[in-house]
Amino acid sequence: MKRLRFFLSVVICLLFVSAAHAGLINGDWSTGDETGWTEWRAPWGYKEIWNASGGVGRLSTSDNASFGWYQVVAVPAGTPVTVDALWTGHLDIGNPGWTEVMLFTSANPLEDWAARCDAGAAGDIAFKKDVWGMNPPTDWGWELASLSPHPSGNHGSVTSLGYVVVGLKLGGFGGDEKWTSWDNIVLTGVPEPATMLLLGLGLMGLAGMRRFRK
Numbered sequence: 001m002k003r004l005r006f007f008l009s010v011v012i013c014l015l016f017v018s019a020a021h022a023g024l025i026n027g028d029w030s031t032g033d034e035t036g037w038t039e040w041r042a043p044w045g046y047k048e049i050w051n052a053s054g055g056v057g058r059l060s061t062s063d064n065a066s067f068g069w070y071q072v073v074a075v076p077a078g079t080p081v082t083v084d085a086l087w088t089g090h091l092d093i094g095n096p097g098w099t100e101v102m103l104f105t106s107a108n109p110l111e112d113w114a115a116r117c118d119a120g121a122a123g124d125i126a127f128k129k130d131v132w133g134m135n136p137p138t139d140w141g142w143e144l145a146s147l148s149p150h151p152s153g154n155h156g157s158v159t160s161l162g163y164v165v166v167g168l169k170l171g172g173f174g175g176d177e178k179w180t181s182w183d184n185i186v187l188t189g190v191p192e193p194a195t196m197l198l199l200g201l202g203l204m205g206l207a208g209m210r211r212f213r214k
Contacts (some may be wrong), residue, residue, distance in 0.1 A: 002183045024071055024166060027185035029057050034069070036038045038151075040114035041067035059099075059170040060179035066120075066171035070102075070113050071188060077107070080190040082127040082157045083126050083166055090137040091131050095175030098130035101145050101182075102167035105158050117167040122152035124167075142183075160189075 023167045025036030033067040034052045055182035059068055059212055075081055091097035100116060104124035117126065127145035129135040135147035148155040158164065162196045167186055 017071060020088075024185060024187045028183060029055055029185070033178055037069040037071050038113075039067070039093075040070055040167075041065070042118045043053075044063050045171075050134065056181045056183045057168065058179060058181040059168065059172060060177055061172065062175070062177045064173050066118055066169065068117065068167060068169040070117050070165055070167040071111060072109075073161070073164050073166070075105075075158055077162045079160045081105070081160050081164050082188050083185065084156065084188075084192060085127070085185040086142055087127075087145050088140060088142045088181055089129070089170075089178075089180035090140075091129065092172065092175035093131055093138050093172055093180050095168065096131060096136070097172030097175070097178045098128065098169070098172070099178075099180040100125050100169040101127040101185075102168070102169060103154060103156055103158055104167070105161045105164045107161040107163070109163055111163075113165055113167075116165070120169065122149045125149050125155055126177045128153065128155040140170050154184070164171070 007125050032053055032055065034050065035071060037052070037057070039050055042065070043202050047061050047063040048065045048067040051060070052150055061067070076177045085102065087101070089099055091099065099118065102120070103126040104116065112213050120139070126137070126148060126213055128149050129138065130149070131138055134149060164187065166185060170178060170180050
């Protein structure tokens, strides 16, 4: 019985480690600053405002801009990773505007992450709202980010190539103020099925040995 309990403890620890190793720094902005996050901006933009002083991450602009934050996390290659986030915001319905949670991966630690955030390939976008109807409404209270660009958005899940990036973006052209706030951003590594299978087989084997010895 002691061996079974010990093995159960090992399994729980391994599962915890597998799920926790992909964690973000300051995903809930509890530090009241930008700790863990790196600002990025498109070179053609201006009047960008980054604000992390209120316990949430807020981006706002009243002019032409594409900008935000990103964070890079080293995650073992082959690990499935998911991102979840809460957001609230407002986009000027009379002018082009968009806001995104991005999730993408690379094997190159020296990749230009800001340029990739700015490019905004559909396959790098987890969740998106825009004024042309990607995920209405364009004025929304706190909710779980949920809809991914069609048909190529990744729906908040990728398989790590070695480095995983969570990016936040606000963009648009002219018009009234546009803004988005984020909170409780969570990056989670999911144990691979093969790992789960091996752990399960080991547990069943130990249980079988215990019954045999009786």
